[in-house]
Amino acid sequence: MIKRKIITMKNRWQHYPLISTQLQAVNDCIHQRIVCNNPSLQAALLAMADNGGKYLRPALLLLTARACNPQSSEHDDRLVKVAASIEILHMATLIHDDIIDDSPKRRGAVSIQTRFGKDTAVYAGDLLFTVFFDLLIETMPGSSYLTTNARSMRQILNGELGQTGQRFNTRQGLKDYLKNVNGKTAALFRLAAREGAHFGGGDEHLTGPAAKFGQNLGIAFQMLDDILDYTGGQGLNKPVLEDLTTGVYSLPLLFALQQSGTAAQLGPLLAKKRQMTLADMQRVQEIVIASDAVKASRQLAGRFTNKAIENLTKLPDNRARRFLHQMANQLLKRTM
Numbered sequence: 001m002i003k004r005k006i007i008t009m010k011n012r013w014q015h016y017p018l019i020s021t022q023l024q025a026v027n028d029c030i031h032q033r034i035v036c037n038n039p040s041l042q043a044a045l046l047a048m049a050d051n052g053g054k055y056l057r058p059a060l061l062l063l064t065a066r067a068c069n070p071q072s073s074e075h076d077d078r079l080v081k082v083a084a085s086i087e088i089l090h091m092a093t094l095i096h097d098d099i100i101d102d103s104p105k106r107r108g109a110v111s112i113q114t115r116f117g118k119d120t121a122v123y124a125g126d127l128l129f130t131v132f133f134d135l136l137i138e139t140m141p142g143s144s145y146l147t148t149n150a151r152s153m154r155q156i157l158n159g160e161l162g163q164t165g166q167r168f169n170t171r172q173g174l175k176d177y178l179k180n181v182n183g184k185t186a187a188l189f190r191l192a193a194r195e196g197a198h199f200g201g202g203d204e205h206l207t208g209p210a211a212k213f214g215q216n217l218g219i220a221f222q223m224l225d226d227i228l229d230y231t232g233g234q235g236l237n238k239p240v241l242e243d244l245t246t247g248v249y250s251l252p253l254l255f256a257l258q259q260s261g262t263a264a265q266l267g268p269l270l271a272k273k274r275q276m277t278l279a280d281m282q283r284v285q286e287i288v289i290a291s292d293a294v295k296a297s298r299q300l301a302g303r304f305t306n307k308a309i310e311n312l313t314k315l316p317d318n319r320a321r322r323f324l325h326q327m328a329n330q331l332l333k334r335t336m
Helices: 002-015 017-033 039-050 054-069 077-101 110-118 118-139 143-165 174-199 204-231 238-246 251-256 260-270 278-290 293-312 319-333
Strands: none
Touching: 002 077, 002 293, 017 039, 017 054, 017 077, 017 118, 039 077, 039 110, 039 118, 054 110, 054 143, 054 174, 054 204, 077 110, 077 118, 077 143, 077 174, 110 118, 118 143, 143 174, 174 204, 174 251, 204 238, 204 251, 204 278, 204 319, 238 278, 251 260, 251 278, 251 293, 260 278, 278 293, 293 319
């Protein structure tokens, strides 16, 4: 069983050959930490850890560390633990998001709250938060980065609360959207890149550009997620259905609502709110795709990707920085 898991992990890290050893160490660290005496909770935690996450945020942290300091050791235990803390925080927020949204699936698999029940899911998310704090205490005693992590958690929460406050609001603007995305998605990308620069041993003047790179990359990443919700497959995709049902209007829909003709078509459908039928949602998707909204969304995502790449030029030119550049471009072009 253990050998099968290791083989699977190695296949997962093939996209990050420069840091594959460290990513395996991060994965091992997570599995060692998410241990408890409750069988159902333990099963839920392992299911979340093994359900196909790409470890994008730990990879961002480790690559930024290597970019800022090419001599950064791949056997740095503290760096591995900090990277693990980022992924554990991410996992906890995903579990809680699925509970709030009543999501039946996560990453193509049955969600924790659907498979094990909401009670176990809440406990799983809470336990992950405690593991996150344990890792911070071990790796950052007396460091200002304890405060940095606390502020990042508040930004994530504020982004989620801001999005909740805009539910079913057809008059929300791009400024509202960006404010929420800066919190709920970009804050964790920013934290990963910033901590990579700092704990990788890079000079202090590299921390700022690294943080800005992560933030802009995170914004572009969320925008592409929003676009793929509408264009990523045949028929109505699950995230679109969930978003429309719960009143979360993502970037393509917001752009479509800015066009008077398209807004007139969407208005009566969105006015139904939670009473929208599947046919209504499919019609919303068709209207959005037929408009210029997807094109406008891609252009805006491209702008933030270019900002991220510009931030990268402030870091030393080396193999890791070039890999980060490649990562930014690949995220913009991804189809899933």
